[in-house]
Amino acid sequence: MTTPLWQPNYTAISSITNGNPGVVTTATDHGYYSGLIVQFFFGPRFGMQQLIGNTYTIVVLTPTAFSINANTIGFDPFVLGTALQVPQVVPVGEVASTLKNVEKNLLNPTPT
Numbered sequence: 001m002t003t004p005l006w007q008p009n010y011t012a013i014s015s016i017t018n019g020n021p022g023v024v025t026t027a028t029d030h031g032y033y034s035g036l037i038v039q040f041f042f043g044p045r046f047g048m049q050q051l052i053g054n055t056y057t058i059v060v061l062t063p064t065a066f067s068i069n070a071n072t073i074g075f076d077p078f079v080l081g082t083a084l085q086v087p088q089v090v091p092v093g094e095v096a097s098t099l100k101n102v103e104k105n106l107l108n109p110t111p112t
Contacts, residue, residue, distance in 0.1 A: 013040070013087040014064075015078060016048055021059075022072030024089060029063040035095040038068070042087030048078040057095055 012027040032038075036058050040051040056068035080087070 010041075010088045010090040013042070013078075013089055014080065016051070016072065018072050018075060018077060020071040020073055021067040022051075022070050022075070023061065023065055023067050024058075025065045026089070027064075030060075030066065030089075031063075032058060032060055032066060032091065033094075034059045034066075036091045037093035037095065038089050039092050040087070040089055043085055045081060045085075046079055046087050047076040048072070050075040055092060 009031065011030045011032075013024060014027045015025045017023045037055050038058055039053075039055055042052070050072070051070070054070075056070055058066040058068055060066045078087075
């Protein structure tokens with residue numbers, strides 16, 4: 001029997017607004033649900049370092065956008081640039097009675 005291999009379902013970030021609330025746009029459909037708790041992972045060259053190291057609850061706006069429970073108006077601007085690194089958002093929990101999309105099975109990527 002093979003032991004399942006799990007990893008967080010990360011998504012590449014295209015932009016983050018300076019707004020209240022901040023709105024994150026992803027490079028592809030994120031597949032997230034409102035109520036997920038996320039963290040951001042990207043280096044200083046992308047700006048908006050105020051997001052790093054904190055967790056945020058999201059509200060899904062579109063298949064490629066969600067808001068976070070943070071006022072980002074005073075934060076440094078997010079700059080995508082042409083870096084070889086990819087800024088990422090990763091679900092780390094959920095405000096719900098069941099987990100829906102925090103992880104994906106790499107050995108069986110198709111839900112059963």
